[in-house]
Amino acid sequence: MIKKEMIAMLLAGGQGSRLGVLTAKVAKPAVAFGGKYRIIDFPLSNCINSGIDTVGVLTQYQPLRLNTHIGIGIPWDLDRNIGGVTILPPYEKSANSEWYTGTANAIYQNLNYMETFNPDYVLILSGDHIYKMDYEVMLDYHKEHNADITIAAMPVPIEEASRFGVVVTDSEGRITEFEEKPPKPKSNLASMGIYIFSWPVLKEALVKLSEQPSCDFGKHIIPYCHEKGSRIFAYEYTGYWKDVGTLSSYWEANMELIDIIPEFNLYEEFWKIYTNSDIIPPQYISDNSVIEKSIIGEGSEIYGEIHSSVIGSGVTVGKGTVIKDSIIMKDVHIGENCVIDKSIIAEGVEIKDSVTLGIGGEVPNKTKPNIYSGGLVTIGENSVIPEGVQVGKNTAISGVTVKEDYPEGVLESGETLIKAGERA
Amino acid sequence: MRAIGIILAGGNSKKMRELTHKRAVAAMPVAGSYRCIDFALSNMSNSHVQKVAVLTQYNSRSLHEHLNSSKWWDFGRKQGGLFVFTPTITAENSDWYRGTADAIYQNLDFLRRSHEPYVIITSGDAVYKLDYNKVLEYHIAKKADITVVCKDLEPGEDASRFGTIKMDETMRIDQFEEKPIVAKSNTISTGIYVIRRRLLMELIESCAEDGRHDFVNDILIRYKNQKRIYGYKMKDYWSNIATVDAYYKTNMDFLKADVRHYFFKQHPDIYSKVNDLPPAKYNPGAVVKNSLVSSGCIINGTVENSIIFSKSFIGNNCVIKNSIILNDVYLGDNAYIENCIVESRDTIRANARHVGENGVKVVVEKNERYSL
Numbered sequence: 155m156i157k158k159e160m161i162a163m164l165l166a167g168g169q170g171s172r173l174g175v176l177t178a179k180v181a182k183p184a185v186a187f188g189g190k191y192r193i194i195d196f197p198l199s200n201c202i203n204s205g206i207d208t209v210g211v212l213t214q215y216q217p218l219r220l221n222t223h224i225g226i227g228i229p230w231d232l233d234r235n236i237g238g239v240t241i242l243p244p245y246e247k248s249a250n251s252e253w254y255t256g257t258a259n260a261i262y263q264n265l266n267y268m269e270t271f272n273p274d275y276v277l278i279l280s281g282d283h284i285y286k287m288d289y290e291v292m293l294d295y296h297k298e299h300n301a302d303i304t305i306a307a308m309p310v311p312i313e314e315a316s317r318f319g320v321v322v323t324d325s326e327g328r329i330t331e332f333e334e335k336p337p338k339p340k341s342n343l344a345s346m347g348i349y350i351f352s353w354p355v356l357k358e359a360l361v362k363l364s365e366q367p368s369c370d371f372g373k374h375i376i377p378y379c380h381e382k383g384s385r386i387f388a389y390e391y392t393g394y395w396k397d398v399g400t401l402s403s404y405w406e407a408n409m410e411l412i413d414i415i416p417e418f419n420l421y422e423e424f425w426k427i428y429t430n431s432d433i434i435p436p437q438y439i440s441d442n443s444v445i446e447k448s449i450i451g452e453g454s455e456i457y458g459e460i461h462s463s464v465i466g467s468g469v470t471v472g473k474g475t476v477i478k479d480s481i482i483m484k485d486v487h488i489g490e491n492c493v494i495d496k497s498i499i500a501e502g503v504e505i506k507d508s509v510t511l512g513i514g515g516e517v518p519n520k521t522k523p524n525i526y527s528g529g530l531v532t533i534g535e536n537s538v539i540p541e542g543v544q545v546g547k548n549t550a551i552s553g554v555t556v557k558e559d560y561p562e563g564v565l566e567s568g569e570t571l572i573k574a575g576e577r578a
Numbered sequence: 579m580r581a582i583g584i585i586l587a588g589g590n591s592k593k594m595r596e597l598t599h600k601r602a603v604a605a606m607p608v609a610g611s612y613r614c615i616d617f618a619l620s621n622m623s624n625s626h627v628q629k630v631a632v633l634t635q636y637n638s639r640s641l642h643e644h645l646n647s648s649k650w651w652d653f654g655r656k657q658g659g660l661f662v663f664t665p666t667i668t669a670e671n672s673d674w675y676r677g678t679a680d681a682i683y684q685n686l687d688f689l690r691r692s693h694e695p696y697v698i699i700t701s702g703d704a705v706y707k708l709d710y711n712k713v714l715e716y717h718i719a720k721k722a723d724i725t726v727v728c729k730d731l732e733p734g735e736d737a738s739r740f741g742t743i744k745m746d747e748t749m750r751i752d753q754f755e756e757k758p759i760v761a762k763s764n765t766i767s768t769g770i771y772v773i774r775r776r777l778l779m780e781l782i783e784s785c786a787e788d789g790r791h792d793f794v795n796d797i798l799i800r801y802k803n804q805k806r807i808y809g810y811k812m813k814d815y816w817s818n819i820a821t822v823d824a825y826y827k828t829n830m831d832f833l834k835a836d837v838r839h840y841f842f843k844q845h846p847d848i849y850s851k852v853n854d855l856p857p858a859k860y861n862p863g864a865v866v867k868n869s870l871v872s873s874g875c876i877i878n879g880t881v882e883n884s885i886i887f888s889k890s891f892i893g894n895n896c897v898i899k900n901s902i903i904l905n906d907v908y909l910g911d912n913a914y915i916e917n918c919i920v921e922s923r924d925t926i927r928a929n930a931r932h933v934g935e936n937g938v939k940v941v942v943e944k945n946e947r948y949s950l
Contacts, residue, residue: 189857190873228649229852412859420856421876428854435842436610436872436885437858438833445866449857452611452873453842465857 156236158208158271160293160350162201163264165257166194166281167214172400174525175534175552175572176500177216183281184219185404186483186501188411188420189451190467192223193398194281195230195429198239202230203425204289206277208237210267212260214244214253229430242267256368258375262360268353276356278349278371284407284418285346285395286425293350295389299327302355302384303376306348308391318344319372321388329386332376343388345372346395355384394418402528405498408464408481412447433467433484442473451484458488472507489541496547500535507541514546517568526550526570581714582658582694582775583627585618586678587702588635593739593821596921596940598637603820604702605641607887607904607922609832609841610872613644614819615702616850619651619660624846625710627698629658631688633681635665635674650851661688677791683782689775697778699793701769705828706816707841707848708770713810717772723805724777724798726751727770729812737761739821741769741794743809751807754799765809767794768816815840826919826938829885829902833868855888863894879909893928908947915941 170182177185183194194211201209209232213220220241226232227239242264244253254260261268261278268276275296277289287306296304307321315336322331322341333339349371359375366374380386394417398404410416420427433453439445444459451467458475465471466483472490480494483501488494492505495512499505511531519526526532526548533539534552543560545551546567553573557563565571587604594603604615615632622630630653634641648660663685665674675681682689682699689697696717698710708727717725728743742763744753755762771793781797790796798807815837819825831837841848855874860866865880874889879896886892887904893911902919909915910928917934918941920926925945932941 229854414861421859421874426854427856431852431854434611434850434852435838435848436870436887438838439866439869439871441868443866445860445864447860447862449859450871451857460860467857 156271158237158273160206160275160277161208161271161273162206162277162279163261164197164209164211164279164281166211166220167254169215172525174401174532175550178534178552179216180219181215184223186466189449189464190431191429195427196284197279197281198230199427200287202232207234208271209239210242210264212242223430230428256370258369258371262364273353276351276353280347283395283397292389296350299387301387302352303379303386304350304389306346306391307343307388308346308395309342310344312342315339315342315344321345323388327387329388401530401532405530412449412462496529497531499533502536503533505539509539510544512547513544514567516547519548520568521570580694581627581696581698582692583622583630584697584699585632585702587615587632588675588681590636591820595822596942601640602637605644606819608705610870610885610887612848612850616848617705618700618702620848621708623651628655631661631663633663638664644851651849678793679782679785679796680791683786689779695775697773697775699771703820704816704818713772716810720808722808724807725772725810727768727812728765728809729768729816731764731766737764737766740766742766745809749808751809754802756794822938832870
C-alpha cells in the first residue's frame with residue numbers, strides 16, 4: 155500500500171485579477187518573479203526542501219504556462235516513481251461537471267487523488283506568496299499540540315491587521331476566534347493561507363460541506379471545524395513572507411531583492427529555490443553599460459544603463475537606453491535610446507527605439523484606479539510598443555500597438571490601452 | 579539516427595598546466611556556464627544520436643559528477659542513453675586505456691551490441707556546433723570508409739599540436755601527419771570521425787592483435803592508402819581548448835558578438851547541467867564593461883573584458899581585467915587581477931595582486947574560506 159505521511163495540495167487556479175494585464179494570459183502563480191523565477195517556484199521549492207515529495211497542483215485559470223513550467227517536476231526533483239508532482243485540472247464527471255468553485259471545493263473534487271496516498275496529514279498551500287518555510291517544522295508543531303488543524307499565522311503591525319484574516323489565540327496557541335478583515339482587530343496574527351489538516355478531519359469536513367456553493371477554506375471549512383470543536387492551532391511564523399497580489403506589492407517584493415543584503419536572500423546555500431530554466435548562457439555586459447544595484451538573469455545582453463531594476467533571462471537592452479526602478483521579464487527586447495522608469499514589462503514584449511515610459515504627473519488610472527496605481531507603467535506579455543512614443547504613469551498597455559494608438563505620440567498618465575482581442 | 583556516438587574524454591594535457599590538476603580537459607568550464615563536454619554532448623543530442631558512450635580515464639571525478647544525470651542533454655531514455663566507460667579490471671585485462679583505439683577496444687561490446695550502422699567519434703575537448711547528420715550524408719555520398727572532419731586554421735595559428743591533413747581534389751586524404759614539427763598544411767583534423775560500425779570493430783580488433791593502441795597513428799595514418807578516407811571541411815567555429823592559451827582564447831572569443839550569438843542565440847542550443855543559481859547581482863560600486871557574467875555571482879567591484887563563471891563573489895574595489903574567474907571564487911576586497919585564470923573554488927585574500935606578466939597566469943590559491 156502506498157503511504158505518504160504528508161502530501162501537499164497547491165492551489166494555483168486563481169486569476170489574480172489585481173495584477174491587471176500581467177495575468178491576462180497566465181495564472182498568477184505562473185507570473186515571473188525575481189529575474190528567473192515564477193511565483194509558484196517558492197511553494198514548490200519549500201515542499202521539496204521540507205521533504206514533501208507528493209504535491210498536487212490544482213489549476214484552472216489559463217493553465218498552459220503553468221503546465222509547461224512544471225512539466226513532470228524535474229527542476230524541483232518532483233519526478234518520482236511514487237508521488238511527485240501531479241497537475242489536477244477540473245474534469246468532467248458522469249453525474250455533473252463543474253469548475254472549481256472555491257478553494258475547498260477544488261480540494262473536494264480531488265478526494266480520490268489524496269486517498270491514493272493514504273496521508274496522515276494534508277498541507278494546503280496557495281501559489282501566490284513569496285517566502286521560505288519549513289513545513290516539516292510546522293508539522294512537528296501540529297503533532298506536538300495534537301491539533302486537528304494548524305494555521306500558519308504571521309504577526310503584522312496592528313494598524314495593518316484589518317487587511318487580513320486575523321486569528322485570536324489563547325496562551326497555548328489554540329485559536330479561539332476568527333475575524334475576517336476586522337475593522338478593529340483583537341490580535342495582530344494574520345492567517346497566511348497555509349493549513350495542515352489531519353486527514354480524517356479534512357475529509358469529514360469536505361464531504362459534509364460538499365453541497366456548499368463556492369466552498370472556501372477561510373469562509374466555510376475552518377468555521378465549520380471551529381464550531382464543531384476541532385483543535386485549531388496557530389503556528390506563528392516570523393520570517394519573510396510577502397503577498398504579491400497587487401501590482402504595487404509585486405513591484406515592492408521584486409525591489410527588495412536588490413538591497414545589498416536582502417531580507418529575502420536568494421544567495422544562501424541552504425534552502426535553494428528551484429525553477430525550470432531553459433536559458434543557461436551567461437549574460438553579456440557591453441563596454442558602454444552602467445549597471446548598478448540590480449539583478450540580471452541568464453543570457454541577457456545589456457548595452458544600456460540599468461539602475462535598481464530586476465531583469466529576467468534572455469533580455470536585450472539597446473545602447474543608450476536607461477532603465478530605472480523597473481521589472482523586466484524574460485525575453486523582452488528593448489531598443490536603443492529608451493527611457494524606462496518604474497515599469498513592469500511582461501514576457502516577450504518588444505519595445506522599439508526611443509520610447510519613454512513613466513513620464514508626466516501622477517494621475518489615477520481612469521478605468522481601474524485600484525489596479526494600476528503606484529505610478530507604475532504595466533505592459534502585458536508579447537505587447538509591442540512602437541518607436542518614439544511616450545507613456546505616462548498609472549498606465550496599462552496590452553497587445554501589438556502602433557503609432558496611431560498614441561494620440562500625438564503620447565499615452566497620458568492614467569490611460570489604459572488594450573488592443574482589440576486582448577483582455578484587460 | 580543511424581549512428582551511435584563515442585566521445586573520447588579521457589585525456590590529460592600537460593599544456594593545461596595547473597588547470598588539469600583537478601579535472602579532465604573535457605570537464606573544463608567554458609564560456610561562463612558550460613563545461614567543454616557539453617558541446618559534444620549537445621551536438622550528439624541535437625543530431626538525434628540516441629546512444630552515446632563517453633570514455634573517461636584521467637582525473638574523471640568532476641567529469642563524472644557533471645554526467646551523473648543524463649537528462650540535461652536529453653539522454654535519459656529507455657532506448658539508448660548515455661554510457662560512461664572508465665577502465666575496469668576484467669578477467670582478460672587489467673590495463674588502463676593505453677590509447678584511443680585501445681579505449682574503444684576495451685569497450686568493444688558497446689559497439690558489438692548496437693545495431694546502428696554508423697559510429698560518430700568525437701573528442702570532449704573542443705568547442706563547436708555541428709550537425710553530425712550532414713557529415714554522415716557526406717560520408718555516404720563519398721562512399722568513404724572513414725570521414726575526418728577537418729578545419730582550416732587561420733594563417734598564423736599553430737597547427738603543430740594537431741594532426742595536419744592534405745587532400746586531393748576529390749577531398750580524399752592523401753597526407754596525414756600527427757603533430758608535425760613543421761606543419762606542411764594548415765588544414766587540421768578536428769578529431770571528429772564518421773565510420774561504419776562493423777569496419778570500426780574490424781580495424782580496432784586488428785589493431786589490438788598487433789598491440790597497437792592509437793586511433794590516429796595506427797588506423798588513420800596506417801590505413802591511409804588502403805581505405806577511402808575523406809575530409810569534411812567544417813567552416814563554422816571550432817576551437818580546441820587543450821592548452822592554457824587556447825583555453826583562454828576560446829573563452830575570450832565569447833566576448834565577440836558573432837561567436838556569442840552563434841552559440842547562445844542561434845538554434846540549436848547547447849545544454850548543460852542546471853545548477854539552480856539565482857540571477858547575478860550587481861551591488862552599488864559595481865562597474866562592468868565588456869564581460870560575461872554567470873548566474874549566482876555577486877559583483878561589488880570593477881570587471882573589464884573578463885569572463886566571470888557562476889557563483890563568484892567579487893569584493894569591494896576589486897579590479898579584474900582580461901581575466902577568467904572560474905566557478906565559486908571568492909575575491910576579497912581590493913584584489914587586483916589582470917591577465918589571469920583563477921581556478922575554481924579559490925579564495926583570494928583581500929588586497930591580493932595577481933598579474934600575468936608574460937602571458938596568462940594560472941592562479942591557484944587554496945586559502946580557507948569562512949562562510950556562514
